[in-house]
Amino acid sequence: MEQLMISFVVPSYNEAGNVEKVMDAIAKEMQHQQAGFEVLFIDDGSSDGTMDEIRHVLHSYSEAGYVSFTRNFGKEAAILAGLQHAKGQAVIVMDADLQHPPSLIPELLKGFEEGYDQVVAKRNRNGESKMRTFLSKSYYKFVNNAIDVRLSDGEGDFRLLSRKAVDSLLLLSESNRFSKGLYAWIGLEQKTISYENIVRQHGETKWSFGKLLNYAVDGIVSFNTKPLRLCFYIGLFTLSSALIYIVATFVSIFLNGIDVPGYFTTISSVLFLGGIQLVSLGIIGEYVGRIYNETKKRPHYLIGQASVEMKGKQDQHATIHRS
Template identity: 40%
Template sequence: MKIPTNDPEQALAFCRQLAVMCAPAAPLIPRPDLSVVVPLHNEQGTVEELYRRIVTALETQSVVFELLFIDDASTDDTARKLTELVSSDERVQVVTLARNFGHQIALSAGLDLAAGNAVVLMDGDLQDAPEILPEFLRKWEEGYDVVYAVRVGRKESLLLRASYSIFYRILAYLADVAMPHDAGDFCLIDRRIVERIRAMPERGRFLRGLRSWAGGRQIGIRVERAARFEGTTKYTLARLLNLALEGIVSFSYVPLRIASAAGICVSVFSAGLAIFYFVKQIFFGLNPPGFATLTVLICFFSGIQLITIGIIGEYLGRVFTEVKRRPLYFIRNVQGAKAPAESISVAQ
């Protein structure tokens, strides 16, 4: 190779390129077998017990694993306890998001940053029992791409249990992809399926739907749903209704078709009513008072119109969110990670 001597800038560029070529290669960090992703928001009372039970369950297995805690901008003592875990166990990594982005976004951040050949998603309230992880691993080793928990024996209130049941059945009827009943986010996902999910660009994240849509060999395991280890649920009825709406709008056009069908039915009904009154006037000479009838019909049609506009608005709102192309999340800091925080500070 000839060093250019006529142009100082070319000579400098050549030297830099040569230095890069001759630099020793960075040591390859082996990919762990399993990454366990746990989003947390104000879970100071469960962090230590959660860590203990996950490690106890996985250390009995012949797997190399990492624990990836996603701190969704907790305001209690969660961050300090996670820092202590990072200091005591090199397998623990903690990613703190810049603000509270929400449960589904925190899970998505975990999928982006997890390095394992398989990734487990689980909540941090210990309603998802870590003791089921060995069973997840066995099914994965049998060749399944996705192993998800089917929740039985819920300990929530009757209202929440009824809401969950109604939601899953409505979603199963409306969605354009088959989704298992009573299967939440607690699951093991093979790296191949993880990459498929990460390739899906939508900002409205409904991960259990994306997981089903990604395909692969999937199997459910019936798991007793435990009560919260400590504190109260972060998923209020309003947040559950919002998640349900996200799932339905993200995976079904049926509401729009229902609105169209309702419009057609109302139009046919109105035409029939007009013909009825016209015939009655011509042949019988009766002129109905009509005030009560008119009031009822106006209110009825107005309600149908508002419902239809609301349904269209939900879809337009999703389109508006998607076209802005904002990042899913920002990262405040990373502890215990193999890569510098600057390289993963933004998710596109």
């Protein structure tokens, strides 16, 4: 009987201080499992010696491999590359910063053995600032009322995916990827396990407020067209209000004569209508920009070098590939 193979996909961007640690931790957990494994480090254009550390790990572990991008393409591209190159019957996606504890690997594998296609590790928010916790909860509450799939606070990329789940995700080829939404969109039976939030020990977080805000916008725009419909409703409401105001003003002039026009009324109307127009154009622009990116059909990433070959047919994403 063929031995079960588990693939680990580890996106890495400027994680030189953590590469060897996460590899050691994964190997330690897997030595007690009745399964083979591979660990794929996806170097997302790091500039701090991450690739040197990955090559060093390769000398110590035959199970390690890597894909190195020509530049920084982002975590979504790194996850996609890992899924495309993974050869295992199940794939575990985890960060290189050790905030995704390798000690949960046995629980993830147990869920897979029970027949679940997705086994999701959900963290609490212990140790985070009250402001960030509040903003996060508010975001998820808002976004779940706005999009067509349901997202859960604390559930991220740290999860086990069956081969069926991986193949389903690889069928989705859009350029603007939002993995949290894609995991929910494919459905499939899911099990959730909880763990305590772990504070980063080495390096600095790559998520600035601006990047988090952009990520939040991606989540809202990627999975529904409700903001466009909202623009229509706001425009309709504004037009109706303006017509009522015009009629009321005309009646008042007819009955009482013309009063001295007020500066406040004029400037308020101009600013209000102008603001609605700009917001509406901004929302429409988000969708137009995504359509524009999709029509260009650019690859999600380019590979500078790699120690592994893509599973199955060569894909257009790996257009620059040399060992």
